[in-house]
Amino acid sequence: MSKRAIRAAAIAGAVVLASVLVVSVAAAYKTGRYEGTTSQDEAVAFKAKNRGVKKLHFTMVIPCEDGSAYDITGVDGEAPTNDKGKFTARYTPAPGSTTTFTSVVKGKLKRKRGEGTIKTEGTGESGVACAGSVDWSAKKQ
Secondary structure: OOHHHHHHHHHHHHHHHHHHHHHHHHOOEOOEEEEEEEOOOOEEEEEEEOOEEEEEEEEEEEEEOOOOEEEEEEEEEEEEOOOOOEEEEEEOOOOOOOOOOEEEEEEEEEEOEEEEEEEEEEEOOOOOEEEEEEEEEEEEO
């Protein structure tokens, strides 16, 4: 075999290998609608895209220091995913809100499943501190 033929075969092999690697990264999770629940049996849902999650919705209840509790709902969140299917979405209070709740949703998508945690903390309308954390899991619909 000539040097030119060996080089051509090596380049062709590298192109095939690169194609396989790209396909395996892109196939880490399936795109589409995911729905599930939190450890409090509340809803979580989102749409998985090729490089992120969109329309992330969740509901959770967090306890406060004075014994009260707040229902927290996050809507329309989005975040990019890394090459391992991991993401972090942050929710902050709306302008003019009388509460200071901040939520962080962390997750990992793999094949047709997703799982992670939601942590929320802040102060309620009366200034009392509140904080809570839940686990979540979801399946592709």
